[in-house]
Amino acid sequence: MEEAQLPKIAVSACLLGEQVRYNGGHCNHRLLQSVSKNIETIPICPEVGIGMGTPRPTIRLIHEDEKIHLIEPKSGTDYTEDMMNWSELQSDFLLKQKISGIILKKDSPSCGLERVKVYHNGTPRKEGQGVFAMVFTSLNPQIPAIEEGRLNDAVQMENFFARVGMMHRWWERDEQGWTLASLQEFHSEHKLLLQSRSPNAPAALGRLISNHSDQHPQQLALEYITLAQSHMNTIVQRKHVAGALRRAVGRLPETTISGKARQRVHSWIDGYVAGTAPRMAPLAVIEQMFEISELEHIPWKRLFQPFAMNSGVFAKI
Secondary structure, three states: OOOOOOOEEEEEHHHHOOOOOOOOOOOOOHHHHOOHHHOEEEEEOHHHHOOOOOOOOOOEEEEEOOEEEEEEOOOOEEOHHHHHHHHHHHHHHHHHOOOOEEEEOOOOOOOOOOOEEEEEOOEEEEEEOOHHHHHHHHHOOOOOEEEHHHHHOHHHHHHHHHHHHHHHHHHHHHHHOOOHHHHHHHHHHOHHHHHHHOOOHHHHHHHHHHHOOOOOHHHHHHHHHHHHHHHHOOOOOHHHHHHHHHHHHHOOOOOOOOHHHHHHHHHHHHHHHHOOOOOHHHHHHHHHHHHHHOOOOHHHHHOOOOOOHHHOOOOOO
């Protein structure tokens, strides 16, 4: 895989402006445009995929006979089996495309990740998951998944793309074939990113590697990224990000960065935790310190890929 290749993300086609919704329309998501130059999108539409036309009658999830069925109420047609079969095939296809994330349409009986309406004797309850979303996430728990509504929250948007970046780099290493040494190197490079989301993650993943060092590296690498993505799938907290920033400061050489300068950046970090200073303040200072020290600290870089710090994508988390 070439270094310059962009991360591939599967996206519900309607969010990309394709007129595939049940009413023949679309719901183009403007926020995707802000990151379009950083990703390659693969459009998907499960309902069109199983042969339903556009426009088409609406379908819904119905609880019947102790099971969830995908039904077209107008005709009574049951699309459950067709959707399950298509979803398995599409999931395999997307994995072969080495996607690093998937963005799905919320509330959809095929694509919704959570709180999708399930009808019980005609009464809806927001307790379900779209059929395709259920199949894909069950088969591929290592692939970051999010609904488009979550992208409206800048913090969740940033964290999703941080997970995408990590998955993309995993695919790059996977192309070369895994060894125990390359997996240990991958882990070392991502410690700051992992710590910024879950302080216990670096140690837990380190134990996974050391306790299973006799396992085939390829299988161990898959277990690693699955667990890593589980740790990354969290609500980002300022104190955890601050901990990662302090670790980065600790890597700066004392010969070039004075104690007074370190104290100053720690005060910026304190201000960020307290909510009195934007996160970009300590970020910019630490980045400048690494440049002054002429030190290329890979974990620091990984903390902010796939987007540059000045891209405007980063939230004040």
